[in-house]
Amino acid sequence: MASTGQAFDFKLFKRLLRHTKPYNHIFWFVAIAAIVMSGLGVLRPILLQYTIDDAFTPKDDELLVYYISLMGGVLLLEVLFQFAFIYFSNFLGYSVIRDIRVKLFDKILHFKMKYFDKSSVGRLTTRAVNDLETIASVFSEGLFMIASDLLKMIVIITVMLVTSWELSLLVFAMLPIILYATRLFQKAMKVAFEDVRNQVANLNSFVQERITGMKIVHLFTRENKEYSNFEVINDKHKMGWMKTVWYNSIFFAVIEMLSSITIGIVVWYGGLQALELEGMTLGIIVMFIELVQMLFRPLRQIADKFNTLQMGMVAANRVFSILDTEASIENKGTQEFDDIKGQIKFENVYFSYDDEEMVIKGISLDVHPNQTVAIVGATGAGKSTIINLLSRFYEIKSGAIYVDGINIKDVSLSKLRKGIGVVLQDVFLFADTIMNNITLNNPDVTEEEVIQAAKDIGVHQFIMSLPDGYNYNVKERGSMLSSGQRQLIAFLRAYVSNPGILVLDEATSSVDSYSEQLIQNATEKITHNRTSIVIAHRLATIKKADVIIVMEAGEIVEMGNHKELLQIENGHYRNLYEVQFSKEKVLD
Structure with missing residues (x-):
């Protein structure tokens, strides 16, 4: 100044x-x-x-x-x-x-x-x-x-x-x-x-x-x-x-x-x-x-x-x-979710990060309760932006987003985000114990619940192998753990919060094969009977999804399950799958 x-x-x-x-x-x-x-x-x-x-x-x-x-x-x-x-x-x-x-x-x-x-x-x-x-x-x-x-x-x-x-x-x-x-x-x-x-x-x-x-x-x-x-x-x-x-x-x-x-x-x-x-x-x-x-x-x-x-x-x-800076998301919502069923609806949504170039261009989609929906597409297609908009990290330009039939603007931010569990590709851990990173110091979550949840999704043995187990201090940004181990902690954090909607954003993109297997097992466990949105580059991880959405340049270009999308001649998903599958065969 x-x-x-x-x-x-x-x-x-x-x-x-x-x-x-x-x-x-x-x-x-x-x-x-x-x-x-x-x-x-x-x-x-x-x-x-x-x-x-x-x-x-x-x-x-x-x-x-x-x-x-x-x-x-x-x-x-x-x-x-x-x-x-x-x-x-x-x-x-x-x-x-x-x-x-x-x-x-x-x-x-x-x-x-x-x-x-x-x-x-x-x-x-x-x-x-x-x-x-x-x-x-x-x-x-x-x-x-x-x-x-x-x-x-x-x-x-x-x-x-x-x-x-x-x-x-x-x-x-x-x-x-x-x-x-x-x-x-x-x-x-x-x-x-x-x-x-x-x-x-x-x-x-x-x-x-x-x-x-x-x-x-x-x-x-x-x-x-x-x-x-x-x-x-x-x-x-x-x-x-x-x-x-x-x-x-x-x-x-x-x-x-x-x-x-x-x-x-x-x-x-x-x-x-x-x-x-x-x-x-x-x-x-x-x-x-x-x-x-x-x-x-x-x-x-x-x-x-x-x-x-x-x-x-x-x-x-x-x-x-x-x-004096007015840069907060408007938080005037008064409605509450009694119990999130997991129905999600995007209705002609437009969004831009810089108020110039549209990143999301008129997207409309319906996600039914307990469905697992995968979103695929090239880098910059707008996949992660969908998640940011659902969690109201950014305000949409026009259109509307509904959860269980309620416009998310009519729900308080805390209630909305409490109902959505997110596992990001770049996991952030605080310089604290594994237990506190899982519970985020929420007094309503007991140590017994955390240990049982870890056993449920198969990560208890990994945590106990660390010095001090659940009391192991991961240091700043979790530097004492590998990327795969950090992902497992993030999965457990999301599972313990018991969200109505689960979001996995590139959760297996940069982990070793052993951690990937643990994460795959954890994914199946935590997505069971829960609306889940999975963003993935590796198409092999989302074959079982109920619906696969293919995005390109901020638009939905294809939608269907794995088999349906593979049957589309010169389809985007089919091309992505064939290119990726051929690369994996060469690597094998």
Whole structure:
């Protein structure tokens, strides 16, 4: 997102503050602590002035002890309020980001698949983790720190004017220069921090993708090339941060120089006045030296904390942009399935992934309860898309899809998807135990039910052969298992969920012969007395299907059982079967 050059977005800031409402009592306590701290901080130089003029110069021992005791008490109170301020401002910040993170994750959970097709996993991870941590610093290091510093500056200016307006004017003469430099600094840092966040997101995305696809990197010997690419991205990340360092170096050096010049002027003019006038004392000069440092220090800190605030606002803008994204499947269905019988009907369905080229072109089909329907066709014919539409991962362009006579748009997504069990070609397993990957931590599914189901479909022996059996941790994406073993776990997961409709998407396309035999046995078991849709390239696996649908370029070109389709002269299915059968004979 390009920078507008605006130094601060108050509309965005107000939106962020609305998330503090559940913690109003903490918010106001921190605000009060900031006010008290500003008063206590200025009280010390005032007491120092009285100590020098009333006790030190006249050499009054009792009064000296009294003022020192007062300063000690003020310092103790300042420490206590500083502790409370830091603790509760951080508590507020992390409470707010916890709430926002929950909302963000809930939003991501309900995005349609089309959103993930176009979004980088690394960027989404950055938004959900890094950016939210940055937002927390708005409260812990930005907002309240700036408020405290501003209050302290107001009190300091008031004390200066009451004590000596001449010295005050000399100090204030430097303020326009400092404020102008601060303004330029803020604008420059806003642009710099937006660039930093972009570079962080690019870096996270690159690393995440390469680690996930490390096998491909090794297989195609891309190590050196990816190393070179990483060096470029990492260098851009470094340069993004160095730009912020450059601005900080210039700004703080300028502020330090102006502070030193102002103190020199105060000492010179105050010293002359002390020699000529009775009203100017050594204590006042020392107090002004302290107050000048206290006045300029908050200016430096405000600029520094404003950096933090700016980074938090940039991060908030990115997070809120996801929260404002309308990319969820409409979920207003109120009807429910009492018990899915498994009747499926597609009625003149059209669909496109990119709103331009139609992937599904006017498909109509009827699947009767307990039928096994196979869908075959070349890659890109639209086979898997049929499954995505049935599960409402994507919205159809026109037409209608019915399950048991009910339009799937009239059923809640959770009820619809709970009734459909899917075994995908690319099985995803979490870094958890086999048991938890099967049940997905559903408390309604017991360990006894899982073990019995595994025995029913013939995979219990395979699981028990693994170390720790059902408690075996498969690691990230199931990397400790072969593709065939992962498929068997996916079959068991689908079987345990007891769906009314079962979908097998290329479930035996990349497994060894032993695993294929186990999967074939499992397939026969879990498809028995259940509506099943089987997508397959290997036609030998779907000969027994009740109906075989042949698709080409998003259309149904043939439909029938195995024998019927083989009798069609120059038929698509017959050609596919003969080509595949001849290849298998050659391989044999």
